[in-house]
Amino acid sequence: MNQALTSLTEQLKLTSLDKDTFLGQSVDLFGSGRVFGGQVLGQSLMAASRTIANPKREAHSMHAYFLLPGDTNEPIRYEVERIRDGGSFSARRVVAIQRERPIFFMSASFQAAEPGFEHQATMPTVPSPTSLQSEVELFRAIANELPPTMAERAMQAPPLDIRPVNPINLLNPGAHLPYSHVWFKVNGSLPEDPLLHKSMLAYTSDLHLLDTALLPHGQSFLNPSLQMASIDHAMWFHRPINMNDWLLYALESPSASNARGFCRANIFDRHGHLVASCAQEGLIRKVPAKT
Incomplete structure (x- = not known):
């Protein structure tokens, strides 16, 4: 496990303050001083799950709202409310707090595996990940044009290996x-x-999602005139989820x-x-140019 993955794993595990309260630390992922949304998603899921007494019950859904930007310099306190433990499902509510203000809240439902009807959507046909460049390789190719913090991070081994199937030119994205x-x-x-x-997948799910709403508009997250933030x-x-193997x-x-982009x-x-x-x-808001 590389150092970045070890650090991310430790972030997700949390420190227990009591049976329903946990403490999380942050990493300034983008050099903005703001907590990455995926971090609080993964940490809140970890906090809620650690209050479930039945080890066979795992999270099957979570619904979250981002209320305020988190500060990477401050720890985050996760307070879990045990809403219900029924015969088939358990429900939890988690509030993430900094400076005694809620910055995020999440509800999650848990269930033990049981047999039932099964069907699913068909997986798209795309090239193998081994035939594609990693996101880090793509960033390194334009490192001299990236913001300094991003350029520095592109030179380090990341915790995740991310490979876009059809990467866009972030500096000149087109529509x-x-x-x-x-x-x-x-x-x-x-x-x-x-x-x-599962917590690592929740963390990763906040990457690339909102960027998809920019694709028809010839924009990328590198555009300084855009203000972007997750709402819910x-x-x-x-x-079952295996983050050690490729997921599409x-x-x-x-x-x-x-x-807003959906x-x-x-x-x-x-x-x-x-x-x-x-x-x-x-x-996704256009910020007026400074005069």
Whole structure:
């Protein structure tokens, strides 16, 4: 496990303050001083899951809202409310707090595996991840034109190996249909801990999702005139998840309006099993030029 993956794994594990309260630390992923949304998604799922007494019950869905930007210099306190433990399902609510203000809240539902009807969407046909360049390689090719913090990070081994199927030119993106496909896995190996793999997937799900809403408009997240932020995020976990092997993120953006972009995605393993789905709406606002 490389140093970046070890650090990310430790972030997701959290420190227990009592049976329903946990403490998380942050990494300034983009040099903005703001907590990456995927981090609080993964940490909140970890916090909620650690209050479930029945080890057979795992999260099958989570629904979250981002309220305030998180500060990477401050720890995040996760307070879990035990809403219900029924005969088949458990429900939890998690509030993430900094400086005694809620910055994020999430509800999650848990269920033990049981037999039932099965069907799923068909996995798209795309090139193998081994035939594609990694996102880091693509960033390194334009490092001299990236913001300094991003250029420095591009020179380091990342925790995730991310490989876009049809990468765009981030500096001159052009207009594209609002669909994209991205392969990803951890850059190393995680222990066989289903909760850790699921939390890592929640973390990763906040990457590339909102970017899909920019594709028809000839924009990329590098445009300094854009203000972008996740508003809400939902995930459904369908089947076992293995972040040590390649997963395909099949993304689309059906709509953008009122300075918001709506995106949704299916996540498949390399064998074609639909392991998870997610949806997100985010702020995409043009910032007036300074005079």
